[in-house]
Amino acid sequence: MANLSSSFLGIKSPNPFWLASAPPTDKKLNVLGAFEAGWGGVVWKTLGSQVKNVSSRYSAVNYGNKRIMGFNNIELISDRPLDVNLREIRECIREFPDRAMVVSLMADNDRESWHNLIDQTEQTGAHGIELNFGCPHGMTERGMGASVGQDPEIARMVVEWVMEKATIPVITKLTPNVHSVVPAARAVVEAGTNGLSLINTIQSITGVDLETFDVRPNVGGQSAYGGYCGPAVKPIALKMLHSLSKNPVFKNIPISGIGGISTWQDAAEFLLLGASNLQVCTAAMKHGFRIIDDFNSGLSNWMDEKGLKKIDDVVGLSVKKVTDWEKLDLNFHIVANIDQDKCIHCGLCYIACEDASHQSIQIEKGMPYNTYTIKEPECVGCNLCKLVCPVDNCITMVEQRVAPEYLNWPEFQRRGMKLNDH
């Protein structure tokens, strides 16, 4: 059995799965339930200045039969009294001393407020602090949340205040509502943050009710930009994670990965692209805390099959597999192959190839089943047919190198080679 135990910035937890700062971590009852279910840790929902929430607060994007492919909220930071939160944090730590207790903070924009909040938090015995520089709604109008994360200089200043005071590890949570997360990340690293986490939610409108024309989520006929999360944002999160993990500036900065982690496979992908800890929210909100069992066993079984003994063995293994486009090998070429024994004759590969410009699939009409075969000389190896095919491994891509040597775009140009000659 692979060892799933995690030590992130020295904060120990029996597995790398923490519940992200959100409704499931905003009070003792939930957090104890999560710990009982087996979660490795929690990031307690953001403490800070007093707020009041609206209803409704959530909306979702459904696709086909899948509900909540994307999820959106206009909820604010914790709306419970600070002293109650602090007391409950202390009680949770006492009941589950082996679990990670990190507290998310968002103070008013001055040094004293931050110092006070950190002081009060540390007195609970919490193991770490996460700075909420990402909340994209409500708090931004007051110059907090994403408006801090979007301005590297303000972010740097706040982290400097924090590091003056904090004696426990500090994680800075970044907003994806920027063209690149790198400048803000660099600023907070330079200011001394111990670790990073990303991504927070993405500003969004999930949809419009076609019955009433109201925009979701509907608050008495009006709406506001919400924070987008859930499975739909995973690709964006992975890209942002990679943009940090490939960068030598962040070489020694541990990253907690967040953004649509819904299965153990998602978790493994975040680890492979450089996260050494994982935070989950939407999946738990959708299915409850019980999914942790599958996360743990799935990840552990996969690690066993791959001969990976501990979490650190997985971290970053795929980082180098992403490069700049121009460094890709132009002599690498694949063509599609259809396994006629597996083909169910649905024609999806044919029409996709036909309408998406390559016309590389031959159709031979039959009654009622047509036969589809690849016209190899025409196939550009784009993968579309394989992607749309509903049968696993029916369409495979077969390597047919153009030439044995590696050839990239700058070299291609240098040699003056002619275009469209794969």
Next chain:
Amino acid sequence: MAIKNKRLSAEELQKNFSDVHPPFDTLDGALVEANRCLFCYDAPCTKLCPTSIDVPMFIKQIATENIKGSAATIFDSNILGAGCSRVCPVEKLCEGACVYNLMHEQPIQIARLQRYATEQAIQKKWKLFERAKNGKLVGKQVAIVGAGPAGLACAHALAREGVSVTIYEKESKGGGLMTYGVAAYKVTPQFCADEVKYILSIGGITIKYNMALGCDITLLQLQQEYEAVFCAFGVGVARALNIPGENLKGVVDAISFIYGLRTKNFEKIAVGENVIVIGLGMTAIDAATQSKRLGAKNVTIVYRRTESEKPCTQEELDLARLDGCNIVYLAAPKEIIGTSKVRKMIFEKMELGEPDAKGRRAPIGTGQTFTLPTDMVIKAAGQMPFEELINGMALTNDQGKVKINADGSTNLKGVFAGGDIVNGGREVVDAVQAGKVGAAGIIAYLESIS
């Protein structure tokens, strides 16, 4: 042993004759199924539908909750799409061709989805088609004989072009086989009435009921009064067994038996205690299962060949078995015994010989016989065309089956034909397609003469 009615209580009858294939109760149920559909290109299901309904498209439209669009897609190809969703042998048509079968997965429930969309269209009276208001066919007069699926489909297609259609129907209700000839647990009289009404709602179609060709009107009259005629009066006479005792009391034909079931209260239908059904087509199954559902103790279906030659579908056969009907293969009717009424029936054991013209292996008598006790014999050994009537009208035919050209035209100028009258009796969906072909032929003809 006797033939009698009220073998079961009204409640039991109600239960026995309720829907065999219940519809989706909720949108969610339909959505789950619709979302399974792969949206095949050049879809096998569409290819095996005689009316070529764009099945993937109508299912996609259900998946996006565009139910009105879905119903329009179905009705555009098959105006009896609602009825067909209940009576089509889908396991050998669309659903049988579904690519999921090749993945060894359950095929998409195409019929049930089709029913979901079309039922709403009928219930909510969606107006999905309009008559052409101008064009050279507006005001043209066409007569149709028979308000069954072929006649109705032809009438609707003509009405869309602005043609004025008069249908002559010998029964008092439209729908033909749908209304009078299929098992009552598939469609209700109310459903059939609603369906006919919905088809007629396009306007420009008049049905003259209780008007039988050869009695109340003649083809010659119609030829004189209308610019074109479409003959779609189907088949109707049950094939005789031509054995001794066929005229005994207690011997009925399946068509009249089902006709009775469809036109009268179930409590009024008399059924024997030991019923023998001759034949293994869809009608034989309908007669057997309904006898059982009316309270017959033993129902035995006797068929001349083996199960592999059966004309009914596997699903229908399973239905009969689930209803507790016995099936005896390789036995041909030889004699029905009784004094005033049926007592027993003698069969000859058969064996399979060489394949016949259709490639089916023909049964050959062995000379050995056996006897089954019975008080009711239902003949379902096929139907005969109205041969005399057709000969009388000088329509070129083959033993009563009218010969037509590819465009549905007959040997008589301006007279078209289609459906069971041509093919000798096939599925409702085949009749609908024949109606469409006939309409297209008539439209081309009317354009050519005007």
